Amino acid sequence: MTLDDLRAFVAVCDAGSLSAVARDLSCTQSAVSQRVRRLERELGLPLLERQPRGVAPTQAGRLLRRAAGDGIGTLDLVVRQLHEIRDGAAGTVRITTGAISVRHFMSQAVVAFRTRHPQVGLEFQTSHSGRGCLDALAADTADLAWITIGPSARGVAQRTVVHLPWVLAVRSNDPLATRATIHRDDLADIRHIRLPENSTSRRSLDGHFAQHGTEPDASTSVADWDTAMLLAELGLGHAIVPALPGWRAAEHPGLRLIPIPDLPPLATGWAVRRWETLSPAALAFADAVAESLTPPTLTPHIPGRGPVREPEAVTPPATQATN
Structure with missing residues (x-):
């Protein structure tokens, strides 16, 4: 039993004519009849009976017509949806x-x-x-x-x-706000606003601190990078965060983002x-x-000196790791 045989059988039941279906399918009436006979041989029951004008399904044929019609209709809908998904037009x-x-x-x-x-x-x-x-x-x-x-x-x-360089977020009137860059050793004295617990970014940062022995004192912890920068802007401490694409410094006049070139960039992706x-x-x-996405360009503003342009971060070629 094939899907094409079922389609032909349902079409014959609906049209009441083998010849009409043959015309619609651009094949011979004999070919349509052979499809119906294959179904009858497999099921061991007659599915169509001849009438003065065309054919009609038998009792067994009516049962198969209902089941096959519902299934084919659903299948055709699914196939159309799958084609749309394949073509990127739906889903x-x-x-x-x-x-x-x-x-x-x-x-x-x-x-x-x-x-x-x-x-x-x-x-x-x-x-x-x-x-x-x-x-x-x-x-x-x-x-x-x-x-x-x-x-x-x-x-x-x-x-x-994209690779994101690390920056130190500080309030604009903080003594560190005048710095063009921050050295790793200077981080030991900051009031650290810690990144989310169990986050990959925090583990990366903690691992670097442990390796170099510069663990800063943590005064506050947060749930995300935005909150860390907000608390730094409010003067509650200093946040070590990745420089985010599309960050608009003009929208945060009370905040300074100072590059930390000693810290290796943070990789983000899919x-x-x-x-x-x-x-x-x-x-x-x-x-x-x-x-x-483009790598963030760090341009910290130093009061009295204007913007200082740091070299653009270089994004290594995309890599893929599989298991």
Whole structure:
């Protein structure tokens, strides 16, 4: 029993004529009759009976017509949807990431993607940690995860999109605000606003401090990078955070971001289960984000001296790690 045989049988039941279906299918009446006979041989029951004008289904034929008609209708709908997904014209892309990542890393890409793929849905899921993002991939509740790149994880492919240099966020009237750069050794004396516990960025920073013996005193801890910078702007301490793409210093006149060239940049990017199994729409969104991001250019403003331009951060080629 093949799908083509069932389609022909349903068409004959609806048309009441073998010849009419043959014309619609651009084949001979004999070919249509052979499809029906194959079904009858397999089922061991007559499915059609001849009438003065055409044919009509038997009792067995009516049962098969109802079941096959419902199934074929559903299958045709699914096939159309699959073709749309294949062509990137429909479907939904499920993205999991931290609460602030869409604002800082994806806002331009979302607009560009929506223009190119207006029928594709975007579903954003907020996770409070990189581990949570990877768990969403493993549970198949997300297609793409935007994460801070960390150690290789089983069953996950990670791809770096942009490297973020570290900066020290301080209030504009803080004594350190006049510095063009901050040396690693100077961090031992700051009032540190710690990054989220169990986050990859915090582990990276803590590991560097442990290696060089410059662990600063922590006065406050926060849930995300934005909150860390806000508290620094309010004068509650100093925040060591990655320089974020699209950061607008003019919107935060009370805050200074001072480069820390001694700290290696933080890698951020995509994690997926397997790139080759992603839908075209998911691949298009991942590419749109990568195309929209450029490495932050650090231009701290020093009162009385004007802006000081630091060399632009260099983004190494994208890498992919798989397990």
